[in-house]
Amino acid sequence: MDLTGKRVLVTGATGLIGGRLIERLREHPDVSIRALVRDSTRADRLRALSVEIVTGDITHPETLPEALAGCHIVAHCAARVTERGSWEEFWRSNVEGTRHVLEAAARAGVERFVHVSSVAVYGLFPQDHTDESSPYQPCGNAYCDTKIEAEKVALEYFHQRGVPIVIVRPGIVYGPRSQHWTIRIIELLKANRLVLLGRADGFCNHVYVDNVVDALLLAMTNDDVVGEAFIITDGRATTWREFFGHYARMLGRNALPQLPAAPAKALLRLSGWAARLRGHPPPLSPKVVDYLQHRALFRIEKAKERLGYAPRISLEEGMRRTEAWLREAGYL
Template structure:
């Protein structure tokens, strides 16, 4: 059974970016009772104010999941280790064993559907266009990406061997509102003069606006044909980084962003890392970021559109307009003078 009005729905990672926006929209638009699993209830005051039942717990603590899932029909698993810092053991404990714990608890609680938030990172930075879901995930040695590959294997195994109705969502680069990685971070880099366009910013970004993704996750929970399937979520054709970052530059009144060829940017990033290490901080521009900004590939969203009936409703121009309004309202940008 897909999600219906009146259901009790659990969102893991509810104080995170994707989980938070999902929980908020589920409670206001879908007529379901939403529980948010949160490690730190102090961070969840806003969720509680919006009518979400805050349940303390941790996906690395199986006992806490039993109570959280009791009586739930649908689970959205959005909790993950996303930080670039962390050992393999730390990342695996959350992304792989944590997912196994969620799956086990869902089976024990008789959950009717589990929607697992994965990532297009599972394709291992394959440099091809229109990568679709027939393309097998691959490990490349990147801790985060490899952990997401293994987490998907856990989820699909529960479907194949134990009949848990699962759906795997693979977002591309999620921006909009308070996105830590693709909104707040570039904004800060531009503001502090540390944004470099690699090779003139001609390489490709694969954006998806946060509410387009949430629309897709809700489809994953409702559509019967989605069960047992993985879906890419991306807004459409890729966009050059100069256009994507250029939108943030305009919000800050910056006319032109500095550009550098890849080898120069790589060296600059190595220097930033060194400087940051001396100060005991993390570099906002590092070599991993520089490498990611040189990627030329794209993901197909055809399957999500045909099987789920999903359409990305918000295009880049409108997404950036809504993002700017959110950033101004939340003090990240000066309010526009009337």
């Protein structure tokens, strides 16, 4: 499909991926862009891009028909993306919210619906060489498990209602404006609170934000991939130690403090008990040590062969761009 003359609705437009997608769509002269925003006070960046802004909330279905009216393509980037919150909160946004957007899209007769999912559908401890033929792995984590359920809803709308879905499953997304995998890491480092737990030699399956956006644009335009899902990472076996090391170097540090696995787990267990005694949620689960040591790489061959995806921005270039943005934004 050619994007010329199409109107694209982006949900999650104030977020990392939706926001960058809109910036990239703006480079295309003949695309109309509509941004779904739930709080217009957070939309200054979008206003500066002169895109159409509609106010709506994916958990309030009555706000969606107006947002979808006249749209040809939906890029559904809105979701609850955090480590905290109740199961119900995740379910309401990620599963029911997705259903509401799909229902409005089905009624509006959209020509393409790109659903942004996550490799989290394979759980926190995926098999090595996981690809799109690997089964979902529910793991009890509300974010991961609701991302699985959201995909099931998307596939239901594809099979039963004929909505032309493409599912994109990014790895961990870093780059300018990434709250989780860029800003938080720099802030922890600056506060001397980032410690390598255990060997930290597990693979982090990163993907630079513009590589994700490349995949989303391909998912919008490639006509041979409707009904398919694609894992999107930079396709490189980078350890957490290496990944965090890039950020440490931005702050002029060559080495990161580390704590072997056994004492790290004991300390996390103790701090968890202490927090619970004080009525606070535990800061980090001891499982994080295993997570950082888990050596599983996702395969991106299907995305390369079927979608035409190639991770254009290398880790070195991505980190260079990220550092430039962190300096400009005053984090460094």
